[in-house]
Amino acid sequence: MPPERILVVEDDDVIGRSLERTLLGQGYDVAWARTVAEAKDALTPATALVLLDLGLPDGDGLALCAELRRRMAGLDIILLTARQTEADVVLGLDAGADDYLVKPFRLAELLARIRARLRRQPSDDVLHAGPLDLDVAARRARVNGVTVDLRPKEFDLLALLAANAGNVVGRERIMAEVWDEHWFGSTKTLDIHIATLRRKLAAQGGPGAIGTLRGIGYRLEWT
Numbered sequence: 001m002p003p004e005r006i007l008v009v010e011d012d013d014v015i016g017r018s019l020e021r022t023l024l025g026q027g028y029d030v031a032w033a034r035t036v037a038e039a040k041d042a043l044t045p046a047t048a049l050v051l052l053d054l055g056l057p058d059g060d061g062l063a064l065c066a067e068l069r070r071r072m073a074g075l076d077i078i079l080l081t082a083r084q085t086e087a088d089v090v091l092g093l094d095a096g097a098d099d100y101l102v103k104p105f106r107l108a109e110l111l112a113r114i115r116a117r118l119r120r121q122p123s124d125d126v127l128h129a130g131p132l133d134l135d136v137a138a139r140r141a142r143v144n145g146v147t148v149d150l151r152p153k154e155f156d157l158l159a160l161l162a163a164n165a166g167n168v169v170g171r172e173r174i175m176a177e178v179w180d181e182h183w184f185g186s187t188k189t190l191d192i193h194i195a196t197l198r199r200k201l202a203a204q205g206g207p208g209a210i211g212t213l214r215g216i217g218y219r220l221e222w223t
């Protein structure tokens with residue numbers, strides 16, 4: 001297999017060079033863009049993952065995130081942000097990001113997140129739960145026959161719940177399997193993703209698809 005291509009979008013020379021050197025050392029193929037314009041040019045069909053700094057000199061990183069997501073639905077996008085407010089994280093996830101790291105971060109943690117993102121193994125299972133059909137290989141979810149537009153993390157989360165339909169899946173297990181075992185951040189992101197999933201599923205098939213067991217976990221009520 002050829003090395004996986006990672007696009008680093010970072011205008012800070014020190015951070016950019018450090019990321020480039022580290023990723024090359026790990027055997028990845030690396031492209032480094034310093035601006036929004038360079039990033040748009042550097043995205044190729046071979047790009048597997050983007051590390052995206054939100055503060056760029058020539059444009060809005062969130063808008064770029066949304067555009068990259070539109071151009072390549074299967075792309076993994078990890079935000080690198082100095083902004084620490086929850087609102088920015090929510091905006092980033094809404095713009096299609098899969099994960100985020102707040103600067104300053106440890107390179108070891110970043111590498112663990114990258115490995116977790118690129119490790120998704122294909123499967124040809126199709127899961128059925130009530131009105132839900134989940135084609136894991138095609139990464140497509142349908143409710144009552146209508147495709148529901150899900151971001152990658154939302155899909156992974158729904159797939160885990162659907163594989164355990166009718167049973168509670170603990171928060172710890174969700175964080176370990178959908179995010180990764182090295183996730184030290186807030187589990188707030190899980191609640192945000194659940195809320196979005198509920199809204200999207202409710203729009204197609206009625207409310208109540210996902211039950212909450214407070215402090216324990218979540219359960220897909222469709223079986």
Ligand code: CA
Nearest residue numbers: 011053055056
């Ligand atoms: Ca910056």
